[in-house]
Amino acid sequence: xxxxMNSKDSAKELTKISPxxxxxxxxxxxxxxxxxxxxxxxxKIILDCVTASVSIGTLCAAIGWVGGLWLLLSVADHVFGxxxxxxxxxxxxxxxxxxxxKKTMELDYEVFSSPGGKVxxxxxxxxVSSPNWGMVMLLPRLTELLAAxxxxxxxxxxxxxxxxxxxxALLSLSALELWQSIRTEQKKQGLKQEKAxxxxxxxxVAYGTRGLEEGKDIRIYNMxxxxxxxxxxxxxxxxxxxxxxxxxxxxxxxxxGALILLRDGCAYGYxxxxxxxxxxxxxxxxxxxxxxxxxxxxLKRLTDSxxxxxxxxxxxxxxxxxxxxxxxxxxxxxxxxxSHHPTIRELPCPMxxxxxxxxxxYTETGEDGQTRTHQVLKHLNLEIAPGEKLAxxxxxxxxxxxxxxLLCGLLHxxxxxxxxxxxxxxxIEPEEYYNLFSAVFQNSGVLPVSVADNIALNITGxxxxxxxxxxxxxxxxxxxxxxxxxxxxTCLNKRIAEQGTELSGGQLQRLLLARALYKDAPVLVLDxxxxxxxxxxxxxxxxxYRRFTADKTAVFISHRLASTRFxxxxxxxxxxxxxxxxxxxxxxxxxxxxxxxxxxxxRYYQKGKGSEENNDWRNTAGITPExxxxxxxxxxx
Numbered sequence: 332x333x334x335x336m337n338s339k340d341s342a343k344e345l346t347k348i349s350p351x352x353x354x355x356x357x358x359x360x361x362x363x364x365x366x367x368x369x370x371x372x373x374x375k376i377i378l379d380c381v382t383a384s385v386s387i388g389t390l391c392a393a394i395g396w397v398g399g400l401w402l403l404l405s406v407a408d409h410v411f412g413x414x415x416x417x418x419x420x421x422x423x424x425x426x427x428x429x430x431x432x433k434k435t436m437e438l439d440y441e442v443f444s445s446p447g448g449k450v451x452x453x454x455x456x457x458x459v460s461s462p463n464w465g466m467v468m469l470l471p472r473l474t475e476l477l478a479a480x481x482x483x484x485x486x487x488x489x490x491x492x493x494x495x496x497x498x499x500a501l502l503s504l505s506a507l508e509l510w511q512s513i514r515t516e517q518k519k520q521g522l523k524q525e526k527a528x529x530x531x532x533x534x535x536v537a538y539g540t541r542g543l544e545e546g547k548d549i550r551i552y553n554m555x556x557x558x559x560x561x562x563x564x565x566x567x568x569x570x571x572x573x574x575x576x577x578x579x580x581x582x583x584x585x586x587x588g589a590l591i592l593l594r595d596g597c598a599y600g601y602x603x604x605x606x607x608x609x610x611x612x613x614x615x616x617x618x619x620x621x622x623x624x625x626x627x628x629x630l631k632r633l634t635d636s637x638x639x640x641x642x643x644x645x646x647x648x649x650x651x652x653x654x655x656x657x658x659x660x661x662x663x664x665x666x667x668x669x670s671h672h673p674t675i676r677e678l679p680c681p682m683x684x685x686x687x688x689x690x691x692x693y694t695e696t697g698e699d700g701q702t703r704t705h706q707v708l709k710h711l712n713l714e715i716a717p718g719e720k721l722a723x724x725x726x727x728x729x730x731x732x733x734x735x736x737l738l739c740g741l742l743h744x745x746x747x748x749x750x751x752x753x754x755x756x757x758x759i760e761p762e763e764y765y766n767l768f769s770a771v772f773q774n775s776g777v778l779p780v781s782v783a784d785n786i787a788l789n790i791t792g793x794x795x796x797x798x799x800x801x802x803x804x805x806x807x808x809x810x811x812x813x814x815x816x817x818x819x820x821t822c823l824n825k826r827i828a829e830q831g832t833e834l835s836g837g838q839l840q841r842l843l844l845a846r847a848l849y850k851d852a853p854v855l856v857l858d859x860x861x862x863x864x865x866x867x868x869x870x871x872x873x874x875x876y877r878r879f880t881a882d883k884t885a886v887f888i889s890h891r892l893a894s895t896r897f898x899x900x901x902x903x904x905x906x907x908x909x910x911x912x913x914x915x916x917x918x919x920x921x922x923x924x925x926x927x928x929x930x931x932x933x934r935y936y937q938k939g940k941g942s943e944e945n946n947d948w949r950n951t952a953g954i955t956p957e958x959x960x961x962x963x964x965x966x967x968x
Contacts, residue, residue, distance in 0.1 A: 336854040356470055359411035360477035366404040367482050367629075371398050371489065371621055378616035411837065415474050423470070424462040430654065431459055439657045439761075440741040445820070446695060448656065453531050455653035458646035465646045472640040479633035493619050496603055501623075502596040505630035508587050511640040515583045519642075521575050526572050532565040591627060598623040654666075676753040680768060681884045682853045683717035684738060689747035690732055707733045709907035710747070718886045722895030724925065725904035731888045734904070735856050738886065740764045769847035770856040777842065778833070779824035782812055786819075786846045799849060805879060806845040811838055848879065855885040892929045901925070 376397055380390045435443070436454060442448045458466045460755050490498050536761040549555055602623060606616045691708045707730045723731045736742045737749060740756055749756045756764060777785045786802060787794040799819065803809050815832055822828035834842060847855060889895050896915040901926045903911040903918070911923050920923040 333364070342415055346810065353918045354414045354964040355411065356474040356477055359415050359474045360481055362407045362411055363474075363478040364481035364485055366401065366408050367625065368485055369397060369404060371486075371618060371625060373401060374621065375614035375618040377614075378617050379612055382613050400838055412474075415470050418705065424459065424467045427466065427650070428457040431455055431650070434654055434656075440736075441743055442657045449531070451656060452527075453652045454649040457526075457530060458650040466643060466650050467925045468639070469647060472636060473637040475632065476640050479629055479636045482629040483633055486622050486629055489622045490619065490626060493602070493605065497598060499627055501594055501598060504590050505627075505634070507631070508590045509634045509637060511583055511586045512634045513641065516638050516641045516645075518579050522572055522575060526569070529565055529569045529572060533569065551758070587631070591631070595623065595627050598627075651871040678683045678754065678767075679717065680853050681718040681882060682752050683719075683884065684715040684752075685750040686711050686737075687747050687750065688712060689737065689744045689749060691730075691737060691742060691745050706833055707907055708737075711908060713902065713909060715884060715886065716899075718882065719900065720887070720898040722878065722887045722889065722898040722901040723904060724889065724895065724901060724928075725894055725910075729904040731904055731908050732858055735770070735772075735858050735886055735888065737771055739768050739856060759946045767852055768856055769850040769852040769853045770858070771840070771843045771847050772858045775843050777823050777839065779822065779827055781817075781820045782815070782842070783819040785823060785842060786849050788846065788850075799845075802848040805848055806841040807835070808838060808841040808845060819859065853883055854879050855883055857886070858888045859890065892925065892932060 353893055369862040372395075376393050378388070385518075387719060434586065438448070440493075443452070487498050487502070490501070549558065579843045599620070602616070602619055605611055605619075611619075646669075689708060689711045690706070692706045695703050695705065697861065711734075723734060725731055737744060738771070740759075740761060743757070751759065751764070753755060782795050782803075783796075783799055786799050796819075800809070803812055803819070812819055812821075816830040822831040823834065825833055847857075885898075887895050887898060892901075892915075895901060898915070901911075902909050903923075905911075905924060911918055911921060911925050913921065919929065920926075
């Protein structure tokens with residue numbers, strides 16, 4: 332049933348491309364079978380005419396019409412063969428790849444980032460990674476299968492004139508060969524997931540270590556040898572899988588060779604016996620002899636084509652399993668249950684949120700194949716008031732990033748629900764819900780386009796230049812952008828642009844802040860966006876955000892506790908729950924975990940205040956290291 336659905340999905344896709352495209356295998360196989368039959372009859376006609384001592388004219392006429400038919404069918408076979416191959420390679424391939432890319436960009440983030448989703452994505456990519464193999468070979472393989480089945484049937488009818496039992500024996504032996512071929516393909520399919528895992532490792536080593544950022548670390552830390560060892564290990568794993576597959580193929584070939592020897596040997600022996608003990612003509616003998624050889628060929632082609640079509644259908648299974656991924660998810664089901672999907676205009680602004688008994692857990696599969704669940708948030712109840720500036724702090728692994736991903740709709744609660752403006756977030760269309768947020772996450776990147784396009788993210792539309800420069804200025808990046816060769820039109824990639832540039836870590840984070848400001852969404856989420864900035868620069872950035880988000884709801888995550896002092900409220904996450912909640916002053920007075928962490932950071936900045944480095948800070952910034960924690964930060968604490 333699964334294979335039927337995969338074939339049905341593929342047929343629908345082919346029909347969308349061209350309604351007549353699905354008829355190509357039928358026409359192509361019919362022409363191929365007819366050509367084979369004419370090739371079979373041509374020697375019989377010639378030999379019978381010669382042994383019957385017919386006139387030269389009669390012989391030429393017979394050869395002429397049969398040869399002309401053979402030539403016509405040969406041309407038609409060439410045309411249909413090219414049509415099938417071209418159709419699969421150009422139309423189908425060029426349609427499947429963009430569809431895979433579109434699915435990858437639109438897939439629910441929770442599914443996309445899960446281990447299972449990554450494996451399915453890689454298997455689907457492999458299924459359409461080449462125009463010469465994989466899923467795109469469905470049409471050529473189907474053509475070969477239909478031709479082999481038609482040729483086998485036609486040759487069996489011809490040999491039926493020799494003896495029906497001979498045909499039955501030949502087909503029985505070939506059925507064994509077919510069974511072995513299908514069994515081999517099933518074993519190969521079982522190794523495909525392991526092959527996909529190894530493929531991801533090789534792809535990372537090959538393509539994930541080419542960037543300028545990785546290039547610095549590779550040289551400074553002498554990582555080249557280590558990376559080569561990683562690649563060698565992945566290659567050995569790949570060779571191990573391929574050797575197992577090759578072993579299956581060798582056993583199939585030995586088995587098929589033994590069957591062919593037995594099958595054809597018996598057939599030729601019976602044919603010679605019949606020729607010497609019956610009135611069989613020389614032409615009949617030649618035709619039957621060719622038919623026996625041809626029947627074996629058709630049987631082998633049928634076996635191979637079934638195996639190859641099975642392989643193509645397995646690729647199709649991988650592809651459509653990925654393309655249908657997420658359609659039956661809990662988020663999709665919840666969305667369908669709601670008859671009306673609120674839009675942004677129907678929601679209050681500024682926006683408030685409420686986490687109602689929300690729990691979330693990650694599921695991971697270890698190297699031993701065992702599935703483990705890691706509980707991150709446990710029955711969390713939290714209300715974010717409209718227009719509130721909320722800071723989220725806590726140790727690594729406390730669930731801070733998970734919380735903001737849940738807030739932004741990238742993840743979905745395992746238990747409980749999240750209300751946005753009093754409306755269940757699952758009842759809002761994902762595109763509408765994403766439009767509520769401007770976000771900067773820990774690991775955000777830039778595209779190989781201009782600075783302006785990276786900020787506006789509106790490649791096909793017009794960029795509001797004045798607004799863009801205001802955002803650049805607010806993010807503290809104006810001086811850098813003004814100095815670039817082409818200003819805001821400079822490409823952020825040196826490899827594809829002669830005058831391209833690369834931004835430092837701090838500059839990159841400022842650019843991402845400018846992007847978030849440009850979107851001007853009702854809710855601002857910053858997940859440690861200033862980690863690459865020094866404390867002074869971070870404090871300045873957050874002060875700017877306080878001014879520019881006066882009418883917005885904002886959620887900030889930062890490891891530097893003093894940087895979020897300006898927020899209306901601070902929550903400390905611990906063990907998946909809100910352990911402490913209040914203003915900076917209230918939490919210090921509480922003397923709990925927050926106060927402990929804050930005083931630890933304060934001592935860190937105060938340590939070694941007489942050093943040359945700290946004297947440089949005092950001279951250039953006009954502030955002492957102690958001042959980072961006292962001036963403007965502890966004056967009210």
